[in-house]
Amino acid sequence: MFHQLNDNGILEVKAAARLIRSTNLSYRVAFFLYFSHMKRIAIVLFAFTWMAESRLCAQHTSVSWEKKILSAEGPYITLHKPESEDFFSHVQHLEAPPPGGEGFRAYLQQLKDSINQLPRRTDRKRGTAEQIPGPILHRQFEGNSYNGSAPNDNHIAISRNNLIISVINTNIFTYDLNEDSLLSVQSLQQFCAPLGLPDVKYDPRVLYDPDEDRFILVILNGFTWQTSWIAVAFSRSSNPAADGWNLYALNGNPLDNETWSDYPHLAVSGSDLFITVNTFLNGSFNNSGYVESTFWQLDKMAGYRGDSGLTAAYFHQLRYQPDGADTMKPIFNFTPIKGGSGHYGEKMFLLSNENLAPESNRYFLTIVNGGAASSNLKMVEMRSSQSYGLPPDARQMQNHRFDCVDARIQDGFFENNILHFVHNTITPLNGAGFVYGRIYFPEFEHRSIDIAHYYHDSLDFGFPAISYTGRNALENDAIITFNHCGREYPSGMSACYVDHEGRLSEREEVERGAGYVDVLGIGVQRFYERWGDYSGSQRLYQTPGWVIGAGYGSKANRRPETRIALLSSPHWQSGPPSVDFARDFKLYPNPAQRFFEVEFILDEPQKLRFVLTTAAHAKGGSIDLHAAQVRRGANRFSFNTTPLRNGVYNLLIINENGELIKRTKVVVAN
Structure with a gap:
């Protein structure tokens, strides 16, 4: 039996009888599903909950591998390597898991x-509360x-x-x-x-x-x-x-x-x-x-x-x-x-x-x-x-x-x-x-x-x-x-x-x-x-x-x-730590970074390259920033512009067939 934190932040003794109350939660979910016209899922949940209510001790288990x-x-x-050479490029998928499916x-x-x-x-x-010191x-x-x-x-x-x-x-x-x-x-x-x-x-x-x-x-x-x-x-x-x-x-x-x-x-x-x-x-x-x-x-x-x-x-x-x-x-x-x-x-x-x-x-x-x-x-x-x-x-x-x-x-x-x-x-x-x-x-x-x-x-x-x-x-x-x-x-x-x-x-x-x-x-x-x-x-x-x-x-x-x-631990009293944590740290912040972001939408998953060129010379002096398989839907590409010289660039998003998905202008003024 352990103590648990209750609604008001105090410790409350809980007995193993909580199992019965907690299991009722599964039944409540099942009832919700049943009356929401999801009867098959509700039946599966009823069965799962019923099977879970069994003896508590450990069982020797047959296992194969x-x-x-x-x-x-x-x-x-x-x-x-120095951060000045790192673009920190990244593609982030922006959508929640799609509904539906099978x-x-x-x-x-x-x-x-x-x-x-x-x-x-x-x-x-x-319930019966017992305060103990915190960390x-x-x-x-x-x-x-x-x-x-x-x-x-x-x-x-x-x-x-x-x-x-x-x-x-x-x-x-x-x-x-x-x-x-x-x-x-x-x-x-x-x-x-x-x-x-x-x-x-x-x-x-x-x-x-x-x-x-x-x-x-x-x-x-x-x-x-x-x-x-x-x-x-x-x-x-x-x-x-x-x-x-x-x-x-x-x-x-x-x-x-x-x-x-x-x-x-x-x-x-x-x-x-x-x-x-x-x-x-x-x-x-x-x-x-x-x-x-x-x-x-x-x-x-x-x-x-x-x-x-x-x-x-x-x-x-x-x-x-x-x-x-x-x-x-x-x-x-x-x-x-x-x-x-x-x-x-x-x-x-x-x-x-x-x-x-x-x-x-x-x-x-x-x-x-x-x-x-x-x-x-x-x-x-x-x-x-x-x-x-x-x-x-x-x-x-x-x-x-x-x-x-x-x-x-x-x-x-x-x-x-x-x-x-x-x-x-x-x-x-x-x-x-x-x-x-x-x-x-x-x-x-x-x-x-x-x-x-x-x-x-x-x-x-x-x-x-x-x-x-x-x-x-x-x-x-x-x-x-x-x-x-x-x-x-x-x-x-x-x-x-x-x-x-x-x-x-x-x-x-x-x-x-x-x-x-x-x-x-x-x-x-x-x-x-x-x-x-x-x-x-x-x-x-x-x-x-x-x-x-x-x-x-x-x-x-x-x-x-x-x-x-x-x-x-609140009971730590064995002498000074290996570092004087009480002194004032400078805690230097992370070096300044400037990020450029662009959002785009794909109708299907594609393998993409993200290439940076100068605006005046689109065919030369390019920098390959990133290459990745990108998911269908809305995505955001970002990269750090700090390693770049000031100027105007083109960001090209290209698929594996060489087709241009998106072109956007990037102005760097670090």
Whole structure:
């Protein structure tokens, strides 16, 4: 049993009986669908809810998988280059996922629409409350510059020597906290240039390996099977800003089955790097076209050394047999679990749930043992003491809304034989919040999982990240960072503290935000925005009890921003930190950038080139700014004009047949 945040921001004891009340939510959604002339979907939901109401303890699960041994192309050496040479070019699709469709996509869209129409409750119940101290916010500042992409996809890592690497969907921000110095800002396109891969770069993830004092950075390329690759970079030293990276490329369509890889997550064991991905068919939107969830296992030491032809094991066709079922079924999304104070050996835990279910209490723990060439796995199905479900959209000011995607596991760590995890969920008030849970080892196969819902009556929360703040084996506390927004409240970043017993503190505001985010959508879709799709958090290994987090904020111009925060446990009293966080930082802003933007509409997906020429010499002196497969509908292309000399240029948008899609004049006066 955990404590939960109730409508008024106080802690309220919740019993496992919440399962019954929470399950009724699924029935309410089903009734809504039934009387909205969606009887088939309602019947499916009734059946799903009925099957979910079963025993809570873990079940030994039959599992099957296939493993393919492949090799990564590389290494190539990539170095940080001056920002003055980087155009930060990017194409942003502006439309919300299209309505309609067939099959699972139509079912999921109708289900989310029905959840969004459920009335937001404002119950003000007061239970047995127990106040605990919240996290201490020591410093927060703006990180990566917004370069035209949504969502942010914030992720962050920090070394023992206080070198910060913060990434978003367009750029990599490297900051020396000791010297209060911004070392570099580099686009994902320029970082991956040695690989020679055309098309868009996105979904960056970064981690710091405390055992080896190195960084690992993963970036995806392309959202079609023809262009899908995974860029994997291992830092050549503890300071990649100076010494660069060993850069490899994994095939995003390794089975040659016309699928592409999306949504990576990564963690390291004592010997290996694990990268999980989901695979889709071309033309997929928001989980439609899903094929399967897979993961890679690579020898991290070979990557640090820069070995040629890095060996990689690819696990696919992962299936489990639900209790009482005759057939095997796939699991959607695997999240590798990081260590708390350090690695937890040669094995890796992968945690999954039923992230697209309107209501569920099922979790799946996959345990991988052994190195890449000889590894094997087993799976255990577990049940939680309460249920979770597909979250509704989060409310913003001016009737704008954030897409909370689904309830997949967002983050987690393992320490002192306890696996801590967090993910999005619908709340008992029909709003958007998150789950905090614990899985106890070794008795996890004989008891239910303890989870708690964190929510508020007038605010919505999403995309939590969690890191360990304990100082020894007697402490199991943590800090959770997450995004917040509200119908009458700015969009920003918050945090809460989890004590040794698993109780959650009141919300500590990291950055209130300056308003709401409005960068996507056209016409009636103008109110749809992307949030997340994830946020980042890491323990400061050099200063136990402290964490660094990267999350989502809003500016007065309705653009998103990255906020970086340094927080500590309220009980941190073990001497001064490794950096004097109390002193006044200069916190130099990102170098000035001037962006040019142009919008255009395509009747069908096309492969496009974006070329800049001087107005007087359209056939000579051209600069290839960008090349990418671009989606049908409204799109926005942007690039940084700072590297250009003052003058008049022509921007040409050309398809693969050489046909001119659009020409527009660009006047540069830096």
